[in-house]
Amino acid sequence: MARAAPVPPPEDDPHDATARFETLYRACYQDLLTFALRRCDRPEAAADVVADTFLVAWRRIDEIPAERARLWLFGVARNVLANHHRSVRRRADLAARLRQELAAAEVVQPEVPDDIGRAFRSLSEADRELLRLVAWEGLAADELAVVLDCSTNAARIRLHRARRRFAVALRQPSLTR
Structure with a gap:
């Protein structure tokens, strides 16, 4: 037109x-x-x-x-x-x-014993991500706070609770043993 x-x-x-x-x-x-x-x-x-x-x-x-x-x-x-x-x-x-x-690119997954892997997988995704950010990415609590968009104190509390839940999961007996 x-x-x-x-x-x-x-x-x-x-x-x-x-x-x-x-x-x-x-x-x-x-x-x-x-x-x-x-x-x-x-x-x-x-x-x-x-x-x-x-x-x-x-x-x-x-x-x-x-x-x-x-x-x-x-x-x-x-x-x-x-x-x-x-x-x-x-x-x-x-x-x-x-x-x-x-x-x-090579992605190198850390070698983890079976019992630790099972305990880690039993955690919530939020706890696993917190622990990964600290262990694999090497973030400190103040850096973790920036990534999580929260205060440093809140990041420390979340990390402490995730570590505590991981420790409890590690103590759980395995059904495959």
Whole structure:
């Protein structure tokens, strides 16, 4: 649906940027959305393209030629779309590089005797994570507090309780012995 009609400035005040923008938005939104939907793989990406196009229009409202406003918006939308596609390609390239690096990464699980492993697995996930952060990652109580987003005192209390529950679990007789 090609429209060659220009988007005139509003009759009430041709110099009012807000009114001009609103008129432009109402006149061109659907056309730009359709344009973007045809060129994007996801509807939300198309919506972002249109939003960014109108953001540019708002910032440059005084530069938009009144007789060619719709065409000017299509030009901006093309540039926004090109930036969007470049961004998608960069993210895909980065994800591929990260996958390659992670494929080569070695994860060394600590060797743990069966009875200790059973006791550890019997704890809640929260207790296991606390103990892992301290034992495997080497965090001190004040660092643990930052990770848990709590006070240092609260982190120490949680750690103490997790250690106590672990000690109790270690004393439990195993059914497989």
